[in-house]
Amino acid sequence: MTDETEKPARRLRSRDWFDNHERMDMTALYLERFMNYGITPEELRSGRPIIGIAQSGSDISPCNRIHIELARRVRDGIRDAGGIPMEFPVHPIFENCRRPTAALDRNLLYLGLVELLNGYPIDGVVLTTGCDKTTPSQIMAASTVDIPAIVLSGGPMLDGWHEGELVGSGTVIWRSRRKLAAGEISEEEFLDRATDSAPSAGHCNSMGTASTMNAVAEALGLSLTGCAAVPAPYRERGQYAYRTGQRIVEMVREDLKPSDILTREAFLNAIALVSVVGGSSNAQPHIQAMAAHAGVALNPEDWQAHGYDLPLLVNMQPAGEYLGERFHRAGGVPAALWELLQAGRLHGDVATCTGATMAENLCGRESHDREMIRRFDNPLMEKAGFLVLSGNLFDFGILKTSVISDEFRDRYLSRPGREGIFEARAIVFDGSDDYHRRINDPSLDIDEDCILVIRGSGVIGWPGSAEVVNMQPPDALIRRGSQWLPTLGDGRQSGTSDSPSILNVSPESAAGGGLSWLRTGDTIRVDLNEATCNALVDDEEIARRLAEDPAPPIPESNTPWEELFREKTGQLGEGGVMDFALKYRGTSRKLPRH
Numbered sequence: 001m002t003d004e005t006e007k008p009a010r011r012l013r014s015r016d017w018f019d020n021h022e023r024m025d026m027t028a029l030y031l032e033r034f035m036n037y038g039i040t041p042e043e044l045r046s047g048r049p050i051i052g053i054a055q056s057g058s059d060i061s062p063c064n065r066i067h068i069e070l071a072r073r074v075r076d077g078i079r080d081a082g083g084i085p086m087e088f089p090v091h092p093i094f095e096n097c098r099r100p101t102a103a104l105d106r107n108l109l110y111l112g113l114v115e116l117l118n119g120y121p122i123d124g125v126v127l128t129t130g131c132d133k134t135t136p137s138q139i140m141a142a143s144t145v146d147i148p149a150i151v152l153s154g155g156p157m158l159d160g161w162h163e164g165e166l167v168g169s170g171t172v173i174w175r176s177r178r179k180l181a182a183g184e185i186s187e188e189e190f191l192d193r194a195t196d197s198a199p200s201a202g203h204c205n206s207m208g209t210a211s212t213m214n215a216v217a218e219a220l221g222l223s224l225t226g227c228a229a230v231p232a233p234y235r236e237r238g239q240y241a242y243r244t245g246q247r248i249v250e251m252v253r254e255d256l257k258p259s260d261i262l263t264r265e266a267f268l269n270a271i272a273l274v275s276v277v278g279g280s281s282n283a284q285p286h287i288q289a290m291a292a293h294a295g296v297a298l299n300p301e302d303w304q305a306h307g308y309d310l311p312l313l314v315n316m317q318p319a320g321e322y323l324g325e326r327f328h329r330a331g332g333v334p335a336a337l338w339e340l341l342q343a344g345r346l347h348g349d350v351a352t353c354t355g356a357t358m359a360e361n362l363c364g365r366e367s368h369d370r371e372m373i374r375r376f377d378n379p380l381m382e383k384a385g386f387l388v389l390s391g392n393l394f395d396f397g398i399l400k401t402s403v404i405s406d407e408f409r410d411r412y413l414s415r416p417g418r419e420g421i422f423e424a425r426a427i428v429f430d431g432s433d434d435y436h437r438r439i440n441d442p443s444l445d446i447d448e449d450c451i452l453v454i455r456g457s458g459v460i461g462w463p464g465s466a467e468v469v470n471m472q473p474p475d476a477l478i479r480r481g482s483q484w485l486p487t488l489g490d491g492r493q494s495g496t497s498d499s500p501s502i503l504n505v506s507p508e509s510a511a512g513g514g515l516s517w518l519r520t521g522d523t524i525r526v527d528l529n530e531a532t533c534n535a536l537v538d539d540e541e542i543a544r545r546l547a548e549d550p551a552p553p554i555p556e557s558n559t560p561w562e563e564l565f566r567e568k569t570g571q572l573g574e575g576g577v578m579d580f581a582l583k584y585r586g587t588s589r590k591l592p593r594h
């Protein structure tokens with residue numbers, strides 16, 4: 001425990017509010033309202049660090065609701081280390097319930113949190129994370145303001161079980177909807193399987209976007225070692241909350257800021273981790289966005305150069321079999337990072353929030369459950385990272401190779417002499433309503449030689465970019481045993497999906513990308529060896545179609561933010577960031593005026 005009377009060497013920014021003799025009028029105004037809930041002026045004027053707790057939990061964000069409880073332990077840790085806690089809400093985000101998509105909220109939470117951290121007397125902050133976008137948004141904001149910041153994950157739910165079978169968040173939905181289409185289960189059974197996958201407080205228990213992004217925060221060096229994977233109801237979760245509160249006070253005293261931690265090497269570590277855990281395809285825009293806000297040059301190609309050739313080591317749904325509890329018991333994120341470090345594929349000398357290097361944090365963290373976390377030289381799959389594709393349809397699209405099933409590989413990627421190459425007839429849908437309306441239309445004549453394409457689902461088109469690319473085949477195909485068709489789209493897909501899809505295609509059709517001129521019946525050629533995806537349509541024909549202006553209509557904005565979001569947000573390949581915001585970095589170095 002730190003001595004409470006210890007004075008920090010630097011003058012903290014909060015003192016400009018509470019200990020400002022030149023502007024006693026303002027200082028009095030600032031002090032009186034905090035005092036009216038019992039805090040004393042002596043405390044606020046003592047020079048003790050004021051630590052924000054960015055509270056992301058609420059009834060409307062159930063995945064993060066555990067933080068309402070955890071904040072008490074965070075406060076204890078802050079107090080015991082000599083700081084003063086100040087808890088405040090951030091814009092809530094709930095991935096599954098937010099219409100038209102929670103993707104609108106990442107940049108909105110970011111904007112709001114920047115204003116809170118910049119405009120109030122906060123010296124350091126605990127970022128409470130969980131549901132998918134609650135992690136990147138808060139890290140983006142902490143980078144912009146650049147005050148000491150630490151991530152406290154809420155942790156996944158307990159493992160879900162249904163009739164003796166592990167059922168993981170999201171993954172069970174995608175698998176069950178195929179069973180429903182095949183007539184194997186009833187609607188009631190469908191609902192039972194879904195509710196059984198969610199047995200407790202916490203975020204998604206599969207390696208979906210939530211588990212991936214919390215693991216990424218730890219790999220970046222922004223949370224205490226082992227924090228990400230502890231299930232929400234476990235007693236260790238409260239202990240991490242307490243220690244996180246203690247540690248942020250020390251970080252303020254050490255002036256250890258996001259800019260000291262978020263280097264290019266840290267981001268390359270995060271990319272490597274996403275590959276070996278079979279992480280969500282949504283990690284790509286989020287990591288790209290966090291790097292952009294940290295001022296780190298990260299190219300879309302870095303995903304392929306530093307991640308694609310890595311093996312799949314973590315046996316967790318959707319790419320593997322198990323769920324979060326076993327992952328945690330097997331050693332969690334440190335054990336996965338340990339494998340990378342031993343293989344020489346992790347930058348071990350990077351700084352982290354613990355005050356030690358990443359390599360020091362990982363000392364002794366080898367897994368002893370080799371069914372759950374495989375050795376680097378005995379993986380579940382070789383070359384299991386993301387492939388970055390390009391061609392005449394788009395400049396950027398990614399394919400998560402760890403979810404390509406053997407069945408899919410045999411059907412599409414293993415033809416003698418043409419390994420890794422397939423051609424398919426495009427069936428083009430304008431958004432998900434169109435897909436649901438027409439997917440079972442016999443006149444489309446969809447068979448195993450088709451690729452399902454969805455457009456109008458990107459940043460501008462949706463708006464926000466929706467998780468709709470994981471389209472399932474027509475019911476008739478599923479009934480005859482075809483679980484997957486190749487899919488392609490300018491939207492995203494759930495991190496819990498096991499669908500082999502070409503995703504996040506940029507530029508999107510609504511921004512004039514190649515999908516806007518693609519037509520049903522065109523042949524698409526995908527070459528994974530060359531990392532290309534092209535429609536076999538000649539340039540003359542493309543020019544003719546473009547002249548006819550075939551761009552599909554997009555819905556009007558329904559709210560002011562939708563309109564502003566569309567105007568300011570870039571494409572997914574670049575992380576979907578608001579370019580104008582990138583020039584604001586280190587805003588805490590300049591105090592806001594009274």
Ligand code: FES
Nearest residue numbers: 063131203204210
């Ligand atoms: Fe919130 Fe998955 S829906 S964590």
Ligand code: MG
Nearest residue numbers: 095209494495
């Ligand atoms: Mg999601």
